Amino acid sequence: MILGRVAAVALICANWLGIASAEDRTDPSNLMTPQAKSELDACVARAAQSAGDGQRRTVAVGVFIGSKGRPVDLAILESSGLEHLDKRVMRCLFETNYVPATRGEPIQWIFRAVLGPKRTEPAVGGKRSAVV
Numbered sequence: 001m002i003l004g005r006v007a008a009v010a011l012i013c014a015n016w017l018g019i020a021s022a023e024d025r026t027d028p029s030n031l032m033t034p035q036a037k038s039e040l041d042a043c044v045a046r047a048a049q050s051a052g053d054g055q056r057r058t059v060a061v062g063v064f065i066g067s068k069g070r071p072v073d074l075a076i077l078e079s080s081g082l083e084h085l086d087k088r089v090m091r092c093l094f095e096t097n098y099v100p101a102t103r104g105e106p107i108q109w110i111f112r113a114v115l116g117p118k119r120t121e122p123a124v125g126g127k128r129s130a131v132v
Contacts, residue, residue, distance in 0.1 A: 031065065031098050031109055043092035048115035051085050056116035059089050064106040065098040072106050080115060089113065 032040070051057065060078035063071055074090050093111055101107045 031107065032096060036097050040092055040096045043095070044089055044113055044115070047085060047088035047092060048113075050088055051080075051082055051115065054117055056114060057081060057085065058112065058114050059086055060110055060112040061086075061090055061093055063093050063098075063109045063111055065101055065109065066106050067101050067104075069098045069100040071096075071098070077110065078112070085115070089115075 029037070048057075057080035058078060059076070059080040062075045062077050064073045066072040071094050074093055076086050076090070079086050080089070089111075098107070
Protein backbone atom coordinates (compact mmCIF):
# COMPACT_ATOMS: atom_id res chain seq x y z
CA MET A 1 0.00 0.00 0.00
CA ILE A 2 1.47 3.34 -1.01
CA LEU A 3 0.19 6.33 0.87
CA GLY A 4 -0.39 9.70 -0.71
CA ARG A 5 1.94 12.45 0.46
CA VAL A 6 -0.70 14.17 2.57
CA ALA A 7 -1.69 10.95 4.35
CA ALA A 8 1.93 9.97 4.97
CA VAL A 9 2.88 13.37 6.35
CA ALA A 10 -0.24 13.35 8.55
CA LEU A 11 0.78 9.95 9.97
CA ILE A 12 4.34 11.14 10.54
CA CYS A 13 3.08 14.16 12.41
CA ALA A 14 0.69 11.97 14.41
CA ASN A 15 3.63 9.76 15.37
CA TRP A 16 5.64 12.84 16.31
CA LEU A 17 2.81 13.62 18.73
CA GLY A 18 2.72 9.99 19.89
CA ILE A 19 -0.71 9.02 18.54
CA ALA A 20 -0.06 7.04 15.34
CA SER A 21 -0.77 3.36 14.86
CA ALA A 22 1.46 2.34 11.93
CA GLU A 23 4.26 -0.17 12.55
CA ASP A 24 6.94 1.63 14.54
CA ARG A 25 10.52 0.45 14.90
CA THR A 26 12.34 3.30 16.57
CA ASP A 27 15.62 1.47 17.17
CA PRO A 28 17.78 1.98 14.04
CA SER A 29 19.36 -1.46 14.52
CA ASN A 30 15.91 -2.93 13.72
CA LEU A 31 15.55 -0.79 10.60
CA MET A 32 18.78 -1.40 8.70
CA THR A 33 21.90 -3.52 8.51
CA PRO A 34 25.06 -2.29 10.29
CA GLN A 35 26.54 -1.49 6.85
CA ALA A 36 23.50 0.60 5.87
CA LYS A 37 23.65 2.45 9.22
CA SER A 38 27.36 3.13 8.72
CA GLU A 39 26.69 4.50 5.21
CA LEU A 40 23.85 6.67 6.55
CA ASP A 41 26.06 8.02 9.34
CA ALA A 42 28.81 8.89 6.84
CA CYS A 43 26.34 10.57 4.47
CA VAL A 44 24.83 12.66 7.28
CA ALA A 45 28.33 13.65 8.48
CA ARG A 46 29.16 14.87 4.96
CA ALA A 47 25.88 16.78 4.88
CA ALA A 48 26.73 18.44 8.21
CA GLN A 49 30.13 19.50 6.89
CA SER A 50 28.42 21.10 3.90
CA ALA A 51 26.78 23.67 6.19
CA GLY A 52 30.24 25.17 6.62
CA ASP A 53 29.26 27.54 9.42
CA GLY A 54 30.51 25.52 12.41
CA GLN A 55 27.16 25.77 14.20
CA ARG A 56 25.49 22.90 16.05
CA ARG A 57 22.14 22.19 14.43
CA THR A 58 19.41 19.63 15.01
CA VAL A 59 17.25 18.09 12.31
CA ALA A 60 14.40 15.60 12.70
CA VAL A 61 12.94 13.79 9.69
CA GLY A 62 9.93 11.50 9.63
CA VAL A 63 10.56 8.47 7.40
CA PHE A 64 7.96 5.98 6.17
CA ILE A 65 9.49 2.69 4.99
CA GLY A 66 7.48 0.53 2.60
CA SER A 67 7.21 -3.20 2.02
CA LYS A 68 10.26 -3.20 -0.29
CA GLY A 69 12.55 -1.53 2.25
CA ARG A 70 12.49 1.81 0.44
CA PRO A 71 11.25 5.14 1.82
CA VAL A 72 7.65 5.81 0.78
CA ASP A 73 7.73 9.38 2.10
CA LEU A 74 9.90 11.77 4.11
CA ALA A 75 8.98 14.94 5.97
CA ILE A 76 11.01 17.49 7.93
CA LEU A 77 9.64 17.61 11.48
CA GLU A 78 12.31 19.90 12.92
CA SER A 79 14.44 21.99 10.59
CA SER A 80 18.14 22.64 11.07
CA GLY A 81 17.49 26.21 9.97
CA LEU A 82 19.29 25.64 6.67
CA GLU A 83 17.11 24.39 3.83
CA HIS A 84 20.05 22.95 1.85
CA LEU A 85 21.22 20.99 4.92
CA ASP A 86 17.72 19.62 5.53
CA LYS A 87 17.52 18.51 1.90
CA ARG A 88 20.91 16.78 2.05
CA VAL A 89 19.92 14.87 5.19
CA MET A 90 16.63 13.88 3.52
CA ARG A 91 18.58 12.67 0.46
CA CYS A 92 20.78 10.52 2.73
CA LEU A 93 17.68 8.98 4.33
CA PHE A 94 16.01 8.48 0.94
CA GLU A 95 19.05 6.62 -0.46
CA THR A 96 19.31 4.24 2.52
CA ASN A 97 18.10 0.63 2.27
CA TYR A 98 15.89 -0.38 5.18
CA VAL A 99 14.33 -3.57 6.50
CA PRO A 100 10.98 -3.95 4.68
CA ALA A 101 7.70 -3.34 6.47
CA THR A 102 5.94 -6.63 7.19
CA ARG A 103 2.46 -5.84 8.50
CA GLY A 104 1.04 -4.22 5.37
CA GLU A 105 1.53 -0.71 6.73
CA PRO A 106 4.65 1.41 6.32
CA ILE A 107 7.16 1.49 9.17
CA GLN A 108 7.41 4.96 10.59
CA TRP A 109 10.65 6.19 12.03
CA ILE A 110 11.79 9.58 13.24
CA PHE A 111 15.43 10.21 12.45
CA ARG A 112 16.94 12.89 14.68
CA ALA A 113 20.51 14.12 14.41
CA VAL A 114 22.59 16.80 16.06
CA LEU A 115 24.88 18.14 13.36
CA GLY A 116 28.02 20.17 13.70
CA PRO A 117 31.14 20.30 15.84
CA LYS A 118 31.29 18.28 19.01
CA ARG A 119 31.80 20.14 22.24
CA THR A 120 34.82 19.10 24.24
CA GLU A 121 34.80 19.44 28.00
CA PRO A 122 37.92 19.34 30.16
CA ALA A 123 38.39 16.12 32.10
CA VAL A 124 37.05 16.18 35.65
CA GLY A 125 39.91 17.17 37.93
CA GLY A 126 42.11 17.90 34.92
CA LYS A 127 44.25 21.02 34.74
CA ARG A 128 43.78 23.69 32.13
CA SER A 129 46.89 25.36 30.90
CA ALA A 130 46.71 29.08 30.28
CA VAL A 131 48.63 30.80 27.57
CA VAL A 132 50.19 34.01 28.87
